Amino acid sequence: MADLQTTYMGLKLANPIIAGASRLTSKVDGIKKLADAGAGAVVLSSLFEEQIQLERARLEEDRTRWDEMYAEMTSMFPHIEHAGPEEHLALVRKAKEAAGVPIIASLNAITPETWVEYAQRLAEAGADALELNFYATPTDLSRPGREIEAEQVSIAQQVRRAVAVPISAKLSPFYANPLNVIARLDKAGVKGFVLFNRFFQPDIDIKKEANTFPLSLSHEGDYGLSLRYAGLLYGQIKADICASTGITTGEDVAKLLLAGAGCVQVVTTLYKNGADQLGKMKRALEAWMEGKGHATLADFRGKLARANQADPWAYERAQYVRTLLRPNPLD
Numbered sequence: 001m002a003d004l005q006t007t008y009m010g011l012k013l014a015n016p017i018i019a020g021a022s023r024l025t026s027k028v029d030g031i032k033k034l035a036d037a038g039a040g041a042v043v044l045s046s047l048f049e050e051q052i053q054l055e056r057a058r059l060e061e062d063r064t065r066w067d068e069m070y071a072e073m074t075s076m077f078p079h080i081e082h083a084g085p086e087e088h089l090a091l092v093r094k095a096k097e098a099a100g101v102p103i104i105a106s107l108n109a110i111t112p113e114t115w116v117e118y119a120q121r122l123a124e125a126g127a128d129a130l131e132l133n134f135y136a137t138p139t140d141l142s143r144p145g146r147e148i149e150a151e152q153v154s155i156a157q158q159v160r161r162a163v164a165v166p167i168s169a170k171l172s173p174f175y176a177n178p179l180n181v182i183a184r185l186d187k188a189g190v191k192g193f194v195l196f197n198r199f200f201q202p203d204i205d206i207k208k209e210a211n212t213f214p215l216s217l218s219h220e221g222d223y224g225l226s227l228r229y230a231g232l233l234y235g236q237i238k239a240d241i242c243a244s245t246g247i248t249t250g251e252d253v254a255k256l257l258l259a260g261a262g263c264v265q266v267v268t269t270l271y272k273n274g275a276d277q278l279g280k281m282k283r284a285l286e287a288w289m290e291g292k293g294h295a296t297l298a299d300f301r302g303k304l305a306r307a308n309q310a311d312p313w314a315y316e317r318a319q320y321v322r323t324l325l326r327p328n329p330l331d
């Protein structure tokens, strides 16, 4: 029987398939269901500081609206304040009690101070590790990329100093050189890289001439960029690589591990196929390993990474040129 055990940022996982952050991991029942179905670990849905600010502003607006209409209400009712991240911190505590697998708390804050403060509070609540969700779609034409990168590296450094648990960074692929950003974060003490986040993508309804905001699920085979970067990074950094986006089957997991990832995160396939998909993926990975004679993940991890190619140059440039020069691109 193939052994699927592995480690991620020093955490022991029974298998390399992690349930990634989503609405499915925002309630204890859902988290327990995924853990029971065989997730190696669970990443909680992100604590978004922006959401807290928005809710606070709405609460304040509601309160002051009533105050203006009925002046006496101000004295009748006690001052109500938004609980801030308390509800989310309670989720971390309950998830830790219920799940029986490592719990990774995900954070997306706004200022360096709140990144540090919320990270500390998530760690105190019992998270086994933190995932810094560096999700930021640039909308400001004047802000240089180097400034954004420097800020992210500095936040990672500050959070690492402030908490004892390991931290990972979930990144988008949209940097001029993602490898350089990853190398700098690696030096800053980030222990895992989730490659890659998937940006929310709006659409347009041409009948209504209106913007629409569909639930953004990925598609089969969308793992190409993760596979490529796992292959380029394997053996080059200290941190573990956790591949994410478009991974739907056990065979996909085998590919990402062959490229050099240590584990994977899945979300879309859990929405489409339910929590049982985790068991199916594990069984398919085991069957493939047994067919190939691999007893452990270490037997084949990174086998097809750039570092393990006889001619790494061929992996980089020639691969691309050869693909373009194929007589029939569909072959």
Ligand SMILES: Cc1cc2nc3c(=O)[nH]c(=O)nc-3n(C[C@H](O)[C@H](O)[C@H](O)COP(=O)(O)O)c2cc1C
Residues within 6 Å of the ligand: 020, 021, 022, 023, 044, 045, 046, 047, 106, 133, 170, 196, 197, 198, 215, 216, 217, 218, 219, 222, 244, 245, 246, 247, 265, 266, 267, 268, 269
């Ligand atoms: C409904 C939904 C909610 C999500 N919420 C979060 C979140 O809170 N934090 C986060 O980092 N990623 C979030 N994601 C992104 C996923 O964690 C994942 O990176 C992305 O869906 C790509 O993986 P997949 O192809 O397996 O779906 C969410 C995705 C979906 C579909």
